[in-house]
Amino acid sequence: MAVNPISLVGRFFGRFFGATIGEAAGYGIGGAMQEPIKPLLQQLANETWATATAAGVGRPLSVGEAAEIVAEDVELREWGVAQAGQEGRTEQQFDAVLGAALNAPGIPQLFETWRRNLIDDAAFEHGLRKAKLEPRWDAPLRGLKARLLSLDQLANARQQGFIDAARQHEEAALQGQDADRADISFELSGLPLGVESMQEALNRGLVDRATFDQAIREGHTKTKYTDLAFALREPVLSAETYRTLYLKGWITQAEMNAGGALHGYTADQMNLLYLEAGRPAAPGQMWTMLAREVDGPDGTTMDKAQFLKGIRQSDIRPEWGDPLYAIRYTYPPLFQVNRLVEAGAATPALGVDAMRKNRLAPEWVAALEAYWQGGGTATTDSHVSKAQTQLWTRTHTSYLAGEIAEADARAALTVAGVTDAALDGVLAVWNHERELERKQLTPAQLKKAYAKGVQNPATGATWTRDDALAALIGRGYSPADASTYLDL
Numbered sequence: 265m266a267v268n269p270i271s272l273v274g275r276f277f278g279r280f281f282g283a284t285i286g287e288a289a290g291y292g293i294g295g296a297m298q299e300p301i302k303p304l305l306q307q308l309a310n311e312t313w314a315t316a317t318a319a320g321v322g323r324p325l326s327v328g329e330a331a332e333i334v335a336e337d338v339e340l341r342e343w344g345v346a347q348a349g350q351e352g353r354t355e356q357q358f359d360a361v362l363g364a365a366l367n368a369p370g371i372p373q374l375f376e377t378w379r380r381n382l383i384d385d386a387a388f389e390h391g392l393r394k395a396k397l398e399p400r401w402d403a404p405l406r407g408l409k410a411r412l413l414s415l416d417q418l419a420n421a422r423q424q425g426f427i428d429a430a431r432q433h434e435e436a437a438l439q440g441q442d443a444d445r446a447d448i449s450f451e452l453s454g455l456p457l458g459v460e461s462m463q464e465a466l467n468r469g470l471v472d473r474a475t476f477d478q479a480i481r482e483g484h485t486k487t488k489y490t491d492l493a494f495a496l497r498e499p500v501l502s503a504e505t506y507r508t509l510y511l512k513g514w515i516t517q518a519e520m521n522a523g524g525a526l527h528g529y530t531a532d533q534m535n536l537l538y539l540e541a542g543r544p545a546a547p548g549q550m551w552t553m554l555a556r557e558v559d560g561p562d563g564t565t566m567d568k569a570q571f572l573k574g575i576r577q578s579d580i581r582p583e584w585g586d587p588l589y590a591i592r593y594t595y596p597p598l599f600q601v602n603r604l605v606e607a608g609a610a611t612p613a614l615g616v617d618a619m620r621k622n623r624l625a626p627e628w629v630a631a632l633e634a635y636w637q638g639g640g641t642a643t644t645d646s647h648v649s650k651a652q653t654q655l656w657t658r659t660h661t662s663y664l665a666g667e668i669a670e671a672d673a674r675a676a677l678t679v680a681g682v683t684d685a686a687l688d689g690v691l692a693v694w695n696h697e698r699e700l701e702r703k704q705l706t707p708a709q710l711k712k713a714y715a716k717g718v719q720n721p722a723t724g725a726t727w728t729r730d731d732a733l734a735a736l737i738g739r740g741y742s743p744a745d746a747s748t749y750l751d752l
Contacts, residue, residue: 324350379409389402506524
């Protein structure tokens with residue numbers, strides 16, 4: 265059966281201090297008695313508060329607790345004033361405690377809102393009060409509103425020419441950096457030219473080795489690699505250049521492979537580059553090789569297979585190989601075909617086929633066909649024939665005298681009706697005549713030889729009057745004219 269703690273306490277106090285608790289209160293409970301009765305008193309207090317809260321009566325919150333709750337907007341101010349009143353605090357006292365409980369942003373956030381013009385100066389100072397800073401700090405803190413450039417930014421700004429050394433020193437000093445350290449920051453800011461650019465400058469003689477080494481240091485490259493960077497300044501020919509040099513016979517295959525290896529190419533890859541370069545003979549050249557039955561690149565007589573291989577290696581698509589092989593033959597020009605047809609050595613049909621394959625316009629092919637089928641001759645007027653005979657004679661005389669060139673003689677003979685087939689033969693005879701004329705003495709030389717009695721190479725004797733007369737008559741003089749010429 266549970267014991268009522270209140271009754272137990274009552275009996276306890278009644279046994280030692282009298283009939284009622286009220287009487288016990290009149291006596292001081294000694295220190296030795298406090299500890300034994302603490303559990304009983306705590307139990308009594310617990311039971312009392314349980315009874316009170318069950319009846320809707322609770323212990324009031326402290327003024328500080330009520331102010332914290334109102335500050336967090338959990339309850340309204342009137343509730344907080346009522347709680348404070350239960351502790352004997354006035355409304356004014358509660359508002360004072362509430363004001364202390366209300367917080368402002370922290371100093372960094374306070375500065376940021378102030379810099380962005382989200383609060384005014386008065387609100388900033390109020391925030392300082394909430395941070396529990398004395399008013400004596402208001403002016404110095406207001407001086408921090410404008411941000412300073414960082415030390416690195418100051419060094420870079422000076423390096424890039426936006427500020428001078430004096431301003432860098434001044435603003436760096438505000439951040440605890442003296443002028444000597446500011447100058448070091450300035451030297452550390454920015455980068456020199458890249459390694460490749462410095463190598464080129466060194467090759468051109470624009471910088472010396474010391475400047476090159478300094479640029480490597482300032483470029484944040486480990487100094488243990490400086491000599492390597494210096495050695496790499498010399499350019500290396502491209503793999504394609506080595507390939508081409510081998511193709512042209514300037515270097516050996518081994519040298520080509522060694523040059524390609526400088527770029528990481530294997531010997532097999534260099535061989536592929538070599539196969540990709542150069543070109544075979546042109547189609548026309550290969551046609552000549554086929555006609556003359558010379559050996560092709562495979563070491564055997566040139567044939568279609570080697571021709572098609574050459575076409576493929578010429579970057580011509582393979583499907584064009586057979587058509588190009590089919591047009592390997594050539595056809596004689598018009599003047600030769602015309603001679604053959606007129607001479608009966610070729611039929612008109614064969615001549616027409618040749619002209620078509622020589623790509624003459626259809627209308628000209630038709631005209632030639634009509635001409636050849638009509639016999640290839642035309643009726644010539646007698647006056648024209650007479651004029652052609654006279655032109656022949658005049659041309660012969662002028663050509664032997666050296667008055668016209670062979671080209672002029674050919675043109676004149678063509679007009680005189682000489683065919684192309686006969687031209688070469690006529691001129692060959694005339695050239696022989698021309699040589700003989702050049703070897704003979706001139707009329708003046710004949711007269712002089714007769715007058716001085718010079719030896720005649722043909723007879724071995726001296727020139728006589730009869731010899732001179734005969735020679736002049738042979739050159740076209742009449743006997744009377746020849747005699748008169750010698751007597752003058």
